[in-house]
Amino acid sequence: MPVNLAKESAANAAVDEQIHNNIHIIGVGSGSTIVPAVKRIAEIVHKNNLDLICVPTSLQARELILSNGLKLGSLAEYQELDLAIDGADEVDEQFNCIKGGGGCQTQEKLVAVCAKRFIVVADEKKWSPCLGTKWTKGIPIEVIPIAYKLTKKEIEKQLGGEVVVREGTEKLGPVLTDQGNFILDWKFDPLKIVNWFDVNRTLKLVPGVVETGLFVNMIYKGYFGNSDGKVEIRTNPTMSS
Structure with a gap:
């Protein structure tokens, strides 16, 4: 499938460039793009006998x-992590991104914050001029259960838009x-x-909010694959190499 080829190409390009002898501890993200990335990491680690420790962002990643x-x-x-690699739901031209379509945004952000460099791998459709252009499901916001109605009401009051509670697909x-x-999910x-x-900052100050799926200018480099297997690498100009 073209999308799978795009994701695999992006993952392989990122891992081949970033995983080497000087990288000892990495954060491993969640989602479909990370599956080929971890497979590639394992190939490099076993081939070159690297001593690499992987810190997961979710039970799935674990x-x-x-x-x-791989070592857990x-x-x-x-x-303190040398690198964190993860997917993204959407990335804009200022290297802001939305994450959390899979519901792991809190641990993903914790891992990303601990990393010296945070990189994302995705298919080219995830790149957009501004957030919300392509990802229209809203920004995921993790909240404590007892406060979700209050939090929903307060977000809509302060920022407008619509806030919906994410419902399960297999059970009520x-x-x-x-x-x-x-x-x-805040739709804006x-x-x-x-x-x-x-x-x-406004979202984080609303009572009941644990964390948001907004990653503001945190990405060092993005690897975006297309349906032909080619990869476009974009580097954040505001971050030094």
Whole structure:
């Protein structure tokens, strides 16, 4: 499939460039693009006998690390990572991104913050001029269950738009994160957003909010694959090499 080829090409390009002898501890993200990335990491680690520790962003990532024979670490043990690699739901031209379509945004952000470099791998359709142009499901916001109605009301009051509780697809009721919290998806008008840093700060200050899926200017480099297997590498000009 073209999309799978695009994701695999992006993942391979990122891993081939970033995983080497000087990288010892990495963060491993969640989602479909990370599956080929971890497979490639395992190939390089086993081929070159690298001593690499992988810190997961979710239960899914944890199982992926173990099933590929890689060493497992945790944020409780390691708070300084050489690199974090993850997917994205959408990335804009200012290297802001939306994450959390899979509900792992809190652990993903914790891992990304601990990394010296945070890189994303995705298919080319995830690149857009501004957030909300292509990803229209809203920004995921993790909230404590008891506060979700209050939080929903307050976000709509302060920022407008619409906030919906993410519901499960296989069973009735809200989706639960790995931390046992609810997820709200805030649907907004992209044309009304001026500063994502201010938006993220406003969201974080709403009572009941645990974390947002807004990653504001955190990406060092993005690898975007297309249906032909070619990869476009974009580097954030605001971050030094």
